Amino acid sequence: MSTARADILDSIRRSLGREGLDAATEAGLRQRLTAHRRQIGLARTEKDHAELVTLFEDMATALAATVAHIPNSAALPGAVATYLAEQNLPAHLVVAPALQNIPWAERPTLTVRFGKAVNEDLVSVTPVIGAVAETGTLVLTSGPDSPTSLNFLPDTHIVMVNRSQITGRYEDVWDKIRDQGALPRTVNMISGPSRTGDIEQTIQLGAHGPRRLHILILDEA
Amino acid sequence: MHATSHAFVANSKNSLNDATLRKALGNMRGGFVNKRAATIAKVPEWEALRDTGRAIKDHTLAHLDFYLEAYEAKVTASGGVVHWARTAEEARQIVLGICRTVDAKTVTKGKSMIAEEIGLNDFLEQKGITPIETDLGEYIIQLRQEPPSHIIAPAIHLTAEQVAETFRKSHTHLVPDRPLGEHRQLVEEARTELRAKYFAADVGITGANFLIAETGTSVIVTNEGNGDLTQLLPKVHIAIASLEKIVPTLEDATTLLRLLARSATGQEFSAYTTFSTGPRRAEDPDGPEQYHVVLLDNGRSGMLGSEFQDMLRCIRCSACMNHCPVYSAVGGHAYGWVYPGPMGAVLTPTLIGVDEAGHLPNASTFCGKCEQVCPMKIPLPKMMRHWRERQAEAKLSPKAMRWGIGAWAFMATRPRLYRLFTRAVAFGLSLAARKKGRFTSLPLAGGWTRVRDMPAPQGQTFQALYAKRRSR
Structure with missing residues (x-):
């Protein structure tokens, strides 16, 4: 068994000029770890909900995502079909199991499979756990209902956001995730489609992940 | 990586005479520098954010032992394994050991400066394991067998023509006279080449921008999505990180994330910020079966309590080098090791010795721009001065210079x-x-x-x- 761990911790304490922490300090630090105290945020998020929705849309659009509104989840298959037709994309979907109860069959032009994505999948549809107006950022969590591969493998990622899920700050989503228990394996914050500036600092979309990110906001949800 | 920092002066002269490099570096002002300025102008809280970020890191460093232990306990509880490495060699052996347990043939890699620091790619190749860089910039320089010249834009020293030439030489299975004149075509070709590699790899290695003690989480920040595919598709995910990457809570990480992308690329937020905790859960349909974190010290614990402690606040945004007149003139390769620019001028001597890297803290006009743009308010010029003092004390600086400064000091007092x-x-x-x-x-x-x-x-x-x- 290597003594690396003990050596490193010893070296840290020696450099800091102290032994281990006293009980009171340690209790204070434990308290800090569980208090979830928020620090300074951006004033741009101190708005009422309608304005936050607008801010979210503006920020997401500035990141080259596209945004459309639908009244409710029953309108989702139609909105997806319309978007794919407009973009001249195939109507074959891999959909997060969380969205199994959507009436997909009412759109026979769409072929739908539920589950994780494979390399051949070109279009995915997923829900989110939150959407952050601050920077137009979507937050998705991994799990059987929402496999992470859906967020990265397909060329086109379509995301369903309930209007009520849009909040100001990232911290709002942390609270929501904590309410559900321990962190899932993966929390993805997604801001616009995949991009790179690695060649001459010229931005190109679709480096390794999705080339298109389409956000559908459900206004009645 | 073999260091050539001792040859900084000769390296710089070569760089200054390289017209192609001058053209490539010329893109920097219009890119990172202007974009950062425009984005920060939209954040009136910027100064307060910087102060908060600095306070978080100072607090963490003062209690680093506590937070590392708390972090490890959480990783273990979520089914992951933390490996402690005192040195680069120990870190390499740990990674190799993990790769061997799954009989790994190929390893995909997200961008990691710690992997560069420990020379991981060369080592794995020697041991018969093929590492494949998946970040576009890293992929390009791996094909060219070059080190990165920048900590977030590793191929910033290259023009699109050079990249096209590299792809033609390397991707010999493709039609030789295919069109590669547009950036779009280059990105597409790399995307297609790399897609299959993600699925074939046995192990995915990423770095970590932050490690979160509260939850045992590693965080990567990318724009391409390559890091996510790297850690999602193979059976094993290894995150390698130096120990000062630790922060206490999700809220602390969030504050630092507000500073990172804006300082780095001038984006409000990077495209993908991903929080990974442990391996895939029993009911998860995808994700790695094993999750390992290699925690590297490599001299950092000795920087605590010294005049170089503040350097451990660095979040590797690259703002200091993007704004540095010396870096902009000579580029990253002249610095001769992994970390270039002002942060490299301070960090490199601590990691490979001031006798090897003594030129670097002297490669400064002391204009102070690096400290001014540093989101963590690291006093980089002051620390470069500390190195110069140490050099003078150890009589490592040129005799004429020490004599001249001595004469000046005699008069000035x-x-x-x-x-x-x-x-x-x-x-x-x-x-x-x-x-x-x-x-x-x-x-x-x-x-x-x-x-x-x-x-x-x-x-x-x-x-x-x-x-x-x-x-x-």
Whole structure:
């Protein structure tokens, strides 16, 4: 068994000029770890909900995502079909199991499979756990209902956001995730489609992940 | 990676004569620098955010032992394994050991400066494991067998033409005269080449921008999505990180994330910020079966409590090098090791020794721009001065320089002598240059006069003028 761990911790304490922490300090630090105290945020998020929705849309659009509104989840298959037709994309979907109860069959032009994505999948549809107006950022969590591969493998990622899920700050989503228990394996914050500036600092979309990110906001949800 | 930091002066001369490099580096101002300025202008809270970020890191460093142990306990509880590595060699052996347990043939890699620091790619290749870089910039320089020249834009020293040439040479299974004149075509080709590799790899290695003690989480920040595919598709995910990457809570990480992308690329937020906790859960349909974190010290614990402790606040945004007049002129390769620019000038001597990297803290005009743009308010110029002091103490700096500074110090601590001497020299020089008002050559100033004239002093000395002004 290597003594690396003990050596490193010893070296840290020696450099800091102290032994281990006293009980009171340690209790204070434990308290800090569980208090979830928020620090300074951006004033741009101190708005009422309608304005936050607008801010979210503006920020997401500035990141080259596209945004459309639908009244409710029953309108989702139609909105997806319309978007794919407009973009001249195939109507074959891999959909997060969380969205199994959507009436997909009412759109026979769409072929739908539920589950994780494979390399051949070109279009995915997923829900989110939150959407952050601050920077137009979507937050998705991994799990059987929402496999992470859906967020990265397909060329086109379509995301369903309930209007009520849009909040100001990232911290709002942390609270929501904590309410559900321990962190899932993966929390993805997604801001616009995949991009790179690695060649001459010229931005190109679709480096390794999705080339298109389409956000559908459900206004009645 | 073999260090050539001792040859900084020669490296710089080569860089300055490289017209293609000059063209590539010329993109920086219009890119990172202007974009950062425009984005920060939209955040009136910027200064307060910087102060908060600095306080978080200072607090964490003061209790680093506690937070590392808390972090490890959480990783273990979520089914992951933390491996502690005192040195680069230990870190390499740990990674190799993990790869061997799954009989790994190929390893995909997200961008990681720690992997560069420990020379992981060369090592894995020697052991018969093929590492494949998946970040576009890293992929390009791996094909060219070059080190990165920038910590977030590793191929910033290359033009699109050079990238096209590299792809033609490397992707020999493709039609040789295919069109590669547009950036779009280059990105597409790399995407197609790399897609299959993600699925074939046995192990995915990423770095970590932050490690979160509260939850045992590693965080990566990328734009391409390559890091996510790297850690999602193989059976094993290894995150390698130096120990100062730790922060206490999700809220702390969030504050630092507000600073990171804006300082780095000038984006409000990077495209993908991903929080990974443990391996895939029992009911998860995808994700790695094993999750390992390699925690690297490599001399950092010794920086605590020293005059270089503040350097451990660094979040590797690259703002310091993007704004550095020296970096902008010579590029990253001249610095001769993994970390270039002002942060490299401070960090490199601590990691590979001041005798090897002593030139780097001298490669500064002390304009102070690096400290001004640093989101963590790291006093980089002050720390470069500390290195210069240590060099002088260890008699590592050139003799003439130490003698000159010694002579200046002797005068400067004797104000009357100093005034008398400077007045005499100024008068003497103005007399000697009476006709032209400048010198084309001057003893002890050949380095200056070889390429330009030295103006002769005119009128009174500064001290005399200042005294006169005050008496008015």
